[in-house]
Amino acid sequence: MSFQDGFYRVVFGTPIGEGAGVAHFAQGKVHGGDSMMAYVGTYQSDGERVSATVRVFTHSRQPDMQSVLGADSATLALSGVVDGEIATLSGTAPEAPGVTLSLRLEPLS
Numbered sequence: 001m002s003f004q005d006g007f008y009r010v011v012f013g014t015p016i017g018e019g020a021g022v023a024h025f026a027q028g029k030v031h032g033g034d035s036m037m038a039y040v041g042t043y044q045s046d047g048e049r050v051s052a053t054v055r056v057f058t059h060s061r062q063p064d065m066q067s068v069l070g071a072d073s074a075t076l077a078l079s080g081v082v083d084g085e086i087a088t089l090s091g092t093a094p095e096a097p098g099v100t101l102s103l104r105l106e107p108l109s
Contacts, residue, residue, distance in 0.1 A: 001048070001085070003045035003082045003087055005026045006025060007025075008022065008023050008024075008106060008107055009106040010023050010039075010104075013068065013101070014068045014099050014100065014102070016067075016099065019068055020034065021034030021035075022034075022108070025043060028042055029041070030042065030054060035060070035062055038057055041055055041076075049081060049082075050079070052076070052079075053075065053078070054075070055073070056069070056074055056093075057073040068101065069093060069095070070096055074093035074096055075093055075095070076091050076101060078091035085106075086106055088103070089103050089105070090103070
């Protein structure tokens with residue numbers, strides 16, 4: 001199955017920490033966020049493969065919380081596969097050297 005436009009739960013993690021947010025994917029654009037970070041970017045899919053470039057940045061400081069990337073702003077290069085309705089991706093950002101982010105997209109609609 002190929003990646004579908006829609007509203008997704010985003011579950012993510014790195015060796016620094018883990019978290020969850022939401023994102024809307026439509027017509028090659030992605031917008032979303034969580035309680036501390038906003039996500040804005042683009043994506044493309046080709047059958048079961050999906051890739052994205054997403055800028056993440058702090059919109060609100062939260063007590064006792066830090067970015068799972070260890071950076072307040074970063075540009076992620078992500079790629080992965082779709083299995084059924086779930087997409088699993090991983091990627092890195094130059095602003096967070098040595099940190100790999102893994103994420104799972106679960107449809108909410």
